[in-house]
Amino acid sequence: MKRQGFSLIELLVVIGVVVVLIGLAMPALKYARDSARTAQCLTNAGQLAVAITTFSGQNRNRLPENRTVVGEGEYITWREQLSRDGFYSDSSGRVCPSHKNPGSEFGYSEGGMLCVGDQVSSYALNGHVLWRGGITDDNAKISDTVIRRPSHTILVAETNRGFANLRVSNPYIANYYGDDPGPYGYWHRGDAVYSFQDGHAEVISLLDTGNPDCRWHNGRDLTDDPYVPQGNDEIRPHDHPDWEYLVPEVYLP
Ligand SMILES: [Zn+2]
Ligand SMILES: [Zn+2]
Numbered sequence: 001m002k003r004q005g006f007s008l009i010e011l012l013v014v015i016g017v018v019v020v021l022i023g024l025a026m027p028a029l030k031y032a033r034d035s036a037r038t039a040q041c042l043t044n045a046g047q048l049a050v051a052i053t054t055f056s057g058q059n060r061n062r063l064p065e066n067r068t069v070v071g072e073g074e075y076i077t078w079r080e081q082l083s084r085d086g087f088y089s090d091s092s093g094r095v096c097p098s099h100k101n102p103g104s105e106f107g108y109s110e111g112g113m114l115c116v117g118d119q120v121s122s123y124a125l126n127g128h129v130l131w132r133g134g135i136t137d138d139n140a141k142i143s144d145t146v147i148r149r150p151s152h153t154i155l156v157a158e159t160n161r162g163f164a165n166l167r168v169s170n171p172y173i174a175n176y177y178g179d180d181p182g183p184y185g186y187w188h189r190g191d192a193v194y195s196f197q198d199g200h201a202e203v204i205s206l207l208d209t210g211n212p213d214c215r216w217h218n219g220r221d222l223t224d225d226p227y228v229p230q231g232n233d234e235i236r237p238h239d240h241p242d243w244e245y246l247v248p249e250v251y252l253p
Contacts, residue, residue, distance in 0.1 A: 037097040044093045045195035051088035076117030077164040096122035098187045103162025126154040127165035150197035158185025158192040190253035206251035211243035
C-alpha cells in the first residue's frame with residue numbers, strides 16, 4: 001500500500017517536537033531581547049551624560065538646573081531645558097526600551113510651581129549633585145568641577161515615575177516606600193542603568209549604588225544636605241549602614 005502524506009501520529013509527533021524546540025528557544029530569545037534593550041539603555045544614559053557635560057562646558061561648568069523657573073509660578077525641567085537649548089534632541093533616546101510606563105513631570109506641582117515643560121523620560125538627574133538642602137534659590141547651577149570623582153558619582157539614573165531628579169539616603173529609602181516600588185529603576189533584572197559624569201554607563205543594583213562606597217553622595221561637600229546620612233564626610237568615600245536591609249525587595253536582582 002502506498003503511503004500518502006503523514007499519519008495523524010506522525011503529525012502530532014512533529015508538532016510536539018516543534019513545541020518543545022520553541023520552549024527551549026524562548027528563554028534564550030527573551031535573554032537576547034533583554035540584553036539588546038539594556039544595551040540601548042546604556043547608550044541612552046551615556047548620551048544623556050555627554051549632553052549634560054556638553055551643556056556644562058558651555059555654561060561656566062555648571063550643571064543644568066533640575067527645575068528652571070520660566071514664568072510666574074511655572075517651571076521646566078532640565079530635560080526640557082536641554083532640549084530647548086539644542087543639547088539633546090533625540091526623542092527615542094529619552095525612554096528605556098525595558099521601561100513599561102515612562103512618565104514626566106509635565107502638569108506636576110512642586111512647591112507651588114507648575115511644570116509647563118518636560119519630556120516623557122526614563123532618566124533623572126542625581127539630585128545630590130545639584131541640590132544643597134535649605135537653599136531654594138539658585139539651588140542648582142552647581143559647578144560640576146566640584147564633583148570630585150566623575151567616573152564614580154552618578155549623574156543620570158533611571159526613574160520609575162518620570163521624576164526630574166532622584167535622591168537616596170537610608171531614612172529616605174526606609175520610610176518613603178513600603179510596598180510601593182518607589183521612583184527608582186529596576187527593570188533590568190532588578191538592576192538599573194546609571195551613567196556618570198565621564199559619560200560611561202553601567203548596570204547596577206540599587207543596593208550596590210549605596211553600599212559599599214556610595215555612588216550618590218561622593219563628590220562634593222554636602223554637609224548641609226538633610227538627605228545625607230548623619231556623620232558622613234561627603235567628600236570622602238562612605239557606605240550606607242544597614243542599606244541592604246532597607247532597600248525594598250523589588251530593587252533586588
Ligand atoms: Zn533601562
Ligand atoms: Zn551616600
